[in-house]
Amino acid sequence: MKNDLERDTKFTHLGRPPAGLGTSVSHPVTRASTLLFEKAEDLYRNDIRGYGRHGTAVHDSLAELFTELEQGVGTLLFPSGVAALTAPVLSIVKPGDHVLLTDSAYGPTRHFCMTFLARMGVETTLYDPHVGAGISDLIKENTSLILLESPGSLTFEIQDVPAIAKAAKAKGVTTLIDNTWSAGLTLSPLPMGIDISVHAATKYFGGHSDVMYGAAIFADETRFKRAQMTAKQLGNASSPDDAYQILRGFRTVLPRFRQQEATSLALAEWLMTRDEIQQVLHPAVTDHPDHALWKRDFTGGGCLFSVVLTPLPESDVIRFIDNLNLFGIGYSYGGFESLAIHCDPQLRRNCAEELTGPLVRFACGLEAITDLKSDIEQSLASIF
Ligand SMILES: Cc1ncc(COP(=O)(O)O)c(C=O)c1O
Structure with missing residues (x-):
């Protein structure tokens, strides 16, 4: 070839x-x-x-x-x-x-x-x-x-x-x-x-x-x-x-990836504007601490990112995940369906800066972004 x-x-x-x-x-x-x-x-x-x-x-x-x-x-x-x-x-x-x-x-x-x-x-x-x-x-x-x-x-x-x-x-x-x-x-x-x-x-x-x-x-x-x-x-x-x-x-990975990449970036940018979110951990978002390095070495993003929620009890974080309707509760990513997990129980890192609130990870699938936004919005409203 x-x-x-x-x-x-x-x-x-x-x-x-x-x-x-x-x-x-x-x-x-x-x-x-x-x-x-x-x-x-x-x-x-x-x-x-x-x-x-x-x-x-x-x-x-x-x-x-x-x-x-x-x-x-x-x-x-x-x-x-x-x-x-x-x-x-x-x-x-x-x-x-x-x-x-x-x-x-x-x-x-x-x-x-x-x-x-x-x-x-x-x-x-x-x-x-x-x-x-x-x-x-x-x-x-x-x-x-x-x-x-x-x-x-x-x-x-x-x-x-x-x-x-x-x-x-x-x-x-x-x-x-x-x-x-x-x-x-x-x-x-x-x-x-x-x-x-x-x-x-x-x-x-x-x-x-x-x-x-x-x-x-x-x-x-x-x-x-x-x-x-x-x-x-x-x-x-x-x-x-x-x-x-x-x-x-x-x-078919390229078109699927491109759509998931675009959805994750758009969701991440939207979440940055929300009062309930303290920080968005997505390297393609301009205020990510490593954005410049990402821009130098990467040609695009991925479907997976995390957010730091404004501090609230763990039971509310769990309710946030439970109340999502379109995001399944599961560990993986890259599939056609969106997923979410709360991460704090598996954070065992020694040398990173302390996160200032509970960490939630989203994996974006192929759903319409408007529906994913509405889903997150209604679930945030149920806990804040
Ligand atoms: C970054 C990363 N590496 C490796 C693996 C392991 O892959 P597998 O589940 O196919 O064993 C995973 C799975 O979640 C992963 O997220």
């Missing part, structure tokens, strides 16, 4: 079977554990797919699209976003190593580092998401990995990704970013010097809240091959049906 085509065109045409008489537009789903060989002499060939765990044509197409999305050299696919984070990490660290993890990280990433890696004899230090080039001072002799997430998925700090990548490269440390928020559509971390970009494809690429999936995209062959081996050793395999669902979602 020509390299100068626009993203929309590539996402439409890449990874499709060659046209023929009566061929389907997409690869059919092949469900298989056993793959049959014609001749015994082929059993031990390395150049052909020999077993169900090694994927299908649908997996290959999906990997091709993710590699194109992130401008990497290769993609590994996983049955969840968490698996897409943990297997690459395990391909890098060894007992005695040290890991730097942003304090704004997704809870299960933090838990994995603090428990699983600790049990392996790998020490984790949490760093301030705003550390920037200062990360250099935190890198120790035995630091092998820096984990980033930008923005943080509850508190929405933007990290100085190029500065962290540069400092890491100077000291030979691998960098891995959780790029789920931007879907890789508004942030391209690999050209900024990051080594591995990870997606919970469960979110935007699934797009319909009915499938779990993950992808890790690599900037270089060495780390890619090593992680491929680790994933293989861990028995990683994802269902061809799930891979198909994600591939299907990939074909």
Whole structure:
């Protein structure tokens, strides 16, 4: 495929079977554990797919699209976003190593580092998401990995990704970013010097809240091959049906993303004008503390943001969430439907500024913004 085509065109045409008489537009789903060989002499060939765990044509197409999305050299696919984070990490660290993890990280990433890696004899230090080039001072002799997430998925700090990548490269440390928020559509971390970009494809690429999936995209062959081996050793395999669902979602992710991005920004800007809201944590909003950094590195937003409510008892915050009619109560985002959660019980950050009120997170779906506004308005009215 020509390299100068626009993203929309590539996402439409890449990874499709060659046209023929009566061929389907997409690869059919092949469900298989056993793959049959014609001749015994082929059993031990390395150049052909020999077993169900090694994927299908649908997996290959999906990997091709993710590699194109992130401008990497290769993609590994996983049955969840968490698996897409943990297997690459395990391909890098060894007992005695040290890991730097942003304090704004997704809870299960933090838990994995603090428990699983600790049990392996790998020490984790949490760093301030705003550390920037200062990360250099935190890198120790035995630091092998820096984990980033930008923005943080509850508190929405933007990290100085190029500065962290540069400092890491100077000291030979691998960098891995959780790029789920931007879907890789508004942030391209690999050209900024990051080594591995990870997606919970469960979110935007699934797009319909009915499938779990993950992808890790690599900037270089060495780390890619090593992680491929680790994933293989861990028995990683994802269902061809799930891979198909994600591939299907990939074909329409751009227009869905654009609408959700526009809705989230418009809602965030409207919420800034409300007396019930103390602060809006959305990096695309001009008065966000990291707006300048966001503008420098991102080409757009995402569907997810938080607000700090004017202080009120927790029971009222819970009533606010309960009284929303169009926002479902659920943890995810990137689906076609809007969601809301209250965040305070899961805020365990050490080094961020204190939030001045209860934190509520909204994930915007594809509903009309007027309806979403009215829904928030009526629920705010019920508690203030
Ligand atoms: C930022 C982020 N990373 C990773 C994950 C994990 O993805 P999954 O639920 O597919 O394991 C999530 C899920 O909520 C997430 O929000």
